[in-house]
Amino acid sequence: MRLLYAILYTRDIAGLKSFYRDRFGLGVRYDSPHWVELDTAGCTLALHALPPDAAPAAGHVRPEEVSPSFEVEDLGATVIAARSRGVEFLGDIRTEPFGRIVHLRDPEGNLVSLQQPRQPAREGLGPVLGTVILNCQDMAGTLAFYRDRLGLPVRMESPWWSEFDLRGTALALHPWSARGREVAEHGIRPVVFGFQAHDVRAWAEDLRGRGVK
Secondary structure, eight states: OEEEEEEEEESOHHHHHHIIIIISOOOEEEEOSSEEEEOOEESEEEEEEOOTTOOTTSTTOOTTOEEEEEEOSOHHHHHHHHHHTTOOBSSOOEEETTEEEEEEEOTTOOEEEEEEESSOOOOOSSSEEEEEEEEESOHHHHHHIIIIISOOOEEEOOSSOEEEOOBSSEEEEEEOOOSOTTSOOGGGSSEEEEEEOSOHHHHHHHHHHTTOO
């Protein structure tokens, strides 16, 4: 497996596209009213539109959540193997114009998808989306799920940071923070993603000049 997308579900896809394009400086490589792909290297940061009046419990998608999506070579075989290890999926495999896909939720409640694209994925040329981080209330249980049930190999393991050995963008686990939202740290969100930069100070100053806090 490898991480193919980090999908941000939103009620305001136009506003979020404007932020990442005009303020954050990412190119847009696919644009529609329902799906936007931003030009990131590693896995692709994608925006998925939800109806403006979508209720929080509508279907299996929660507005404003970030969902990791994995590419697999043989989705059917992967699902059979995962089910034999106790993974429960949200329905059966669906066939879509882009390929085949199935969804599940991990022990932390994060929406995860496995997909087998029709065409080989094309990596973007923009900034590297280096890591997708799951902030966990149960580090050991979440590690065991991804390692033993989904079959991801572990690159490193500690109480404060564990990482799986994937090609391209890394998937990491970090303890969830109970501190208030006034604290500017990544541990207060269920799923976050991190970019890599050769000069992060210069990048941050450039973003501040464009109004990014």
